Amino acid sequence: MADFPSLGLSDWLVKQCKQLGINKPTPVQENCMPAILQGRDCMGCAKTGSGKTAAFVLPVLQKLSEDPYGIFCLVLTPTRELAYQIAEQFRVLGKPLGLKDCIIVGGMDMVSQALELSNQPHVVVATPGRLADHIRSSNTFSMSKIQFLIMDEADRLLEQGCTDFTKDLETIMGILPAKRQTLLFSATLTDTLQELKNIAMNQPFFWESKSETRTVEELDQRYILTPEKVKDAYLVHLIQMFTDEHDDWSIIIFTNTCKNCQILTMMLREFNFPTISLHSMMKQKQRFANLAKFKASVFKILIATDVAARGLDIPTVQVVINHNTPGLPKIYIHRVGRTARAGRNGVSITLVTQYDIHLVHSIEEQIQTKLKEYPVVEKDVLKILTQKLESTDFDEKKEINKRKQLILEGKDPDLEAKRKAELEKIRSQKKKFKQRIQEDIQRQKRGQLKKKLMKRKQLKKKKAAQATV
Ligand SMILES: Nc1ncnc2c1ncn2[C@@H]1O[C@H](COP(=O)(O)OP(=O)(O)OP(=O)(O)O)[C@@H](O)[C@H]1O
Numbered sequence: 001m002a003d004f005p006s007l008g009l010s011d012w013l014v015k016q017c018k019q020l021g022i023n024k025p026t027p028v029q030e031n032c033m034p035a036i037l038q039g040r041d042c043m044g045c046a047k048t049g050s051g052k053t054a055a056f057v058l059p060v061l062q063k064l065s066e067d068p069y070g071i072f073c074l075v076l077t078p079t080r081e082l083a084y085q086i087a088e089q090f091r092v093l094g095k096p097l098g099l100k101d102c103i104i105v106g107g108m109d110m111v112s113q114a115l116e117l118s119n120q121p122h123v124v125v126a127t128p129g130r131l132a133d134h135i136r137s138s139n140t141f142s143m144s145k146i147q148f149l150i151m152d153e154a155d156r157l158l159e160q161g162c163t164d165f166t167k168d169l170e171t172i173m174g175i176l177p178a179k180r181q182t183l184l185f186s187a188t189l190t191d192t193l194q195e196l197k198n199i200a201m202n203q204p205f206f207w208e209s210k211s212e213t214r215t216v217e218e219l220d221q222r223y224i225l226t227p228e229k230v231k232d233a234y235l236v237h238l239i240q241m242f243t244d245e246h247d248d249w250s251i252i253i254f255t256n257t258c259k260n261c262q263i264l265t266m267m268l269r270e271f272n273f274p275t276i277s278l279h280s281m282m283k284q285k286q287r288f289a290n291l292a293k294f295k296a297s298v299f300k301i302l303i304a305t306d307v308a309a310r311g312l313d314i315p316t317v318q319v320v321i322n323h324n325t326p327g328l329p330k331i332y333i334h335r336v337g338r339t340a341r342a343g344r345n346g347v348s349i350t351l352v353t354q355y356d357i358h359l360v361h362s363i364e365e366q367i368q369t370k371l372k373e374y375p376v377v378e379k380d381v382l383k384i385l386t387q388k389l390e391s392t393d394f395d396e397k398k399e400i401n402k403r404k405q406l407i408l409e410g411k412d413p414d415l416e417a418k419r420k421a422e423l424e425k426i427r428s429q430k431k432k433f434k435q436r437i438q439e440d441i442q443r444q445k446r447g448q449l450k451k452k453l454m455k456r457k458q459l460k461k462k463k464a465a466q467a468t469v
Helices: 011-019 027-037 052-066 080-093 110-118 128-137 154-158 166-175 190-199 228-245 258-270 284-295 329-336 357-367 378-391 394-408 413-468
Strands: 042-045 073-076 101-104 123-126 148-152 181-186 205-208 219-225 250-254 275-278 301-304 317-322 346-352
Touching (some): 027 205, 052 080, 052 148, 052 181, 073 128, 080 101, 101 110, 101 128, 148 154, 228 346, 228 378, 329 346, 329 357, 346 357, 394 413
Parallel strands (some): 042 181, 073 148, 101 123, 219 346, 250 301, 250 317
């Protein structure tokens, strides 16, 4: 197995790595770093937690130390928290260089960002939306001398999901020099391969970790079958079990909406679990503060939407719980990848309701692994259900939360309720009308049939009468 010097890495960087406990390159580093140091474009696809960040940070720092000039490297990433994490890796590994970095993400002060950009940082780490805003609104910085464009979680950047980066990426690409090195990394590159190849035009070096499975071996992947209605009781039971047995464990719970994030946080706090949330409806400063508290283990439980599904590297996370079964296998891969990182062990548990079985099958097919059932003592879950959930008038809280949400959306809850009731009335009238029409048709059909049968009977009678004559 190669070591860092044999891959062409300078002594000062090898020393920096050692200080961080990075002694031997991981496969993605071993394979991609020489190609990057040779000046090639590179696409690296390796499992979650396998060291993809250092695979691009180290060669960029080496090249930067040889010829620092202007804004040298631009890193694009889909989420704000991830941008800070990547910038920190650059800062720590590039300390001896006196590296100047700049983070450009939404939700933070635009004026101070513009100032930082005009100060010619070596490395800019950005989310596409905010960087595109800066490009459109000012001409105080230039990216024309950029040597490296890096797209971390590259497949997500190209996806046209709920956040579509296409327009912003076009704006950004428009000011970058054609002559540059482009590096694309993710744990799930394959389904956007062609689009990515168009971005890395220089016959990119492509490396993908060869493995039957798409999740790491150290991850124990489980599921619990639960009726939708009592899912939360199972969740409480799981957390109770983990917190009773391991006081140093952190848990991330993924759920599908910001609203559910809030509701679950409220519910788990009722049970006195140290819970904090992270979702896109929160103010950015609060998002950073909550994540910092979770990383520092002030709060052991983080409830998050998929804004936290990709890239976040928090070594203390031992358990990932999917409160909803992810609709796409890719999302599942990234979510459960928040644990069992860098060779550590971890557990993931997916709550599967009667409506989600087909989703589990497609996840299993993609990851080439069968999820195992997580044993649960039903009696204990039932206890939670009857004692606590009922006594905390949870339904009432849900209703209050619904009303709060509507107010936040600028709607009047009472008017909305009225509107909903009217809609319901119209729907039920429509249903009744349809039913009536169908009944009429049936009646007509029955009438016609009756007539036919009568005719046939009469004909038979007639024939019989003729025969006797
Ligand atoms: N060669 C190495 N030896 C030991 N640990 C390493 C090495 N390289 C990186 N690490 C550590 O491994 C952890 C995971 O790395 P990183 O966050 O880069 O993973 P990733 O492959 O980008 O994962 P994801 O796909 O989830 O974004 C980090 O804490 C990092 O410091």
